[in-house]
Each structure stands twice: as structure tokens, then as C-alpha cells.
Amino acid sequence: MARDGFELPKRAMAVFAHPDDAEFGCSATVALFAEMGVHVTYCLLTSGNKGTHDAHMAPDDLAQIREKEQRDAGGVLGVKDFVFLRHDDGELEVSMEMRGEVCRAIRECRPDLVFTQDPWRPYQIHPDHRVAGWCAMDGVIAARDHLFFPEQLRDGLTHHRVPRVLLFGTAEPNIWFDVSGTMDKKIAALKAHVSQIRNPGVLERMRGFAATTGRAWGLEAAEGFRYLELG
Ligand SMILES: [Zn+2]
Numbered sequence: 101m102a103r104d105g106f107e108l109p110k111r112a113m114a115v116f117a118h119p120d121d122a123e124f125g126c127s128a129t130v131a132l133f134a135e136m137g138v139h140v141t142y143c144l145l146t147s148g149n150k151g152t153h154d155a156h157m158a159p160d161d162l163a164q165i166r167e168k169e170q171r172d173a174g175g176v177l178g179v180k181d182f183v184f185l186r187h188d189d190g191e192l193e194v195s196m197e198m199r200g201e202v203c204r205a206i207r208e209c210r211p212d213l214v215f216t217q218d219p220w221r222p223y224q225i226h227p228d229h230r231v232a233g234w235c236a237m238d239g240v241i242a243a244r245d246h247l248f249f250p251e252q253l254r255d256g257l258t259h260h261r262v263p264r265v266l267l268f269g270t271a272e273p274n275i276w277f278d279v280s281g282t283m284d285k286k287i288a289a290l291k292a293h294v295s296q297i298r299n300p301g302v303l304e305r306m307r308g309f310a311a312t313t314g315r316a317w318g319l320e321a322a323e324g325f326r327y328l329e330l331g
Pocket residue numbers: 117118121229
């Protein structure tokens with residue numbers, strides 16, 4: 101299934117663990133959607149407050165730097181809103197608390213489609229990436245029924261059904277998008293993560309990866325996802 105025939109959402113939300121995860125995983129598609137008028141929100145479970153090799157960098161300072169980098173990267177892509185849940189980097193756990201926080205973000209942002217990290221990916225060794233995917237999926241399910249987290253449903257907040265999910269970082273893609281026109285935005289967004297992208301070789305690897313993905317479908321560059329339609 102290619103982009104042709106894919107009904108664009110009006111609103112999309114990407115739920116992920118760390119600043120830069122979405123840039124690596126789905127940002128060329130995010131930019132493509134944004135160019136076509138989709139309102140995109142980023143929801144980050146951590147602000148990456150342990151992602152440094154600098155022994156003198158304090159976690160709170162690093163979180164501020166990385167939130168700024170994330171806003172800059174999102175700005176390149178056309179992301180409109182940012183939700184920072186500010187849990188500690190490296191310590192995410194699947195919990196009812198986390199599920200409730202993601203559920204609330206979904207009920208507030210009301211996306212028609214959610215991007216998140218594929219929690220079923222085999223040999224996904226980063227615990228935060230696994231947890232982000234699980235909590236995003238669990239939050240999607242919780243958000244749709246009014247008896248889940250009913251204490252959230254006041255001041256106009258109502259339950260919300262997300263009908264479609266795109267899992268990135270997947271080993272089993274079943275949909276792809278032609279991102280030939282937005283790869284430059286993806287690379288520019290990655291470059292905005294100045295504290296993380298120390299080796300420019302990674303940028304070339306991302307171009308190569310997109311080219312390899314695209315080659316299978318006769319495209320210059322593509323991003324692949326596991327696409328789920330929820331009943
Ligand atoms: Zn990450």
C-alpha cells in the first residue's frame with residue numbers, strides 16, 4: 101500500500117520516548133503530511149535528560165537544551181504543537197500512570213492518526229522505545245471509552261477514538277510513503293538535534309536507508325511503517 105489512496109488525517113500525533121526519535125523514524129512523512137495541511141502534534145515521554153557523554157552537563161539543563169532542539173526540529177517539519185511529559189530518560193515503565201498521561205494527551209489533541217514506535221519490533225533493546233510504543237497503544241485504547249480514566253472527562257474534555265496508527269522503527273512494514281520531496285527537511289530536522297548528532301555520517305546513513313526502502317517500490321526515497329486500522 102503506497103501513499104496514493106491513503107486518506108490523510110486532519111490531525112496526527114506522534115508519541116515517542118526521546119527528542120530525535122521521531123526525526124529518525126517518521127519525520128519525512130510528518131513533513132509530507134504537514135505540507136498537505138495535516139495538523140501534527142509531538143508528544144514526548146521524556147526530554148532526553150540523560151542523553152549525553154558530557155560529565156559536567158546537569159540533567160535539567162540537558163532537558164531544556166533538548167526540548168529547544170526538538171521544537172527547532174519540529175519547526176523545520178511543520179509540527180504545530182508539543183507536549184512534554186518530562187519523565188526521566190532511561191527509566192520509562194509501562195504503568196497506568198503513563199497510560200493515563202498519554203490518554204489525556206490524545207483526548208486533548210484529538211488526533212485522527214497516531215505515529216509511535218513499534219513495540220512489537222523483535223530485539224528492540226532500548227526499554228524506553230518499547231515502553232513508548234506500548235503506552236501509546238494503550239493510551240489510544242483507553243482514550244476511546246468514557247469509563248477509562250473518567251476523572252479526565254470534565255471541563256469539556258471528552259473521550260476520543262483514534263482509528264489509525266502508523267508504527268515506525270518497524271521490522272515488518274506494510275505501508276510506505278514517497279518522501280523524495282521531504283528528505284531534505286528530515287535531514288535539516290535531524291541537524292537541529294545539535295547535542296546528539298555529532299557524526300554527520302549518520303545523516304548520510306539516513307539518506308541511504310530511505311533510498312534502500314524506496315528502491316523496493318521504485319521511489320527515490322521512502323519511509324516504511326506498520327499500519328494498523330483499529331476496529
Ligand atoms: Zn530514543
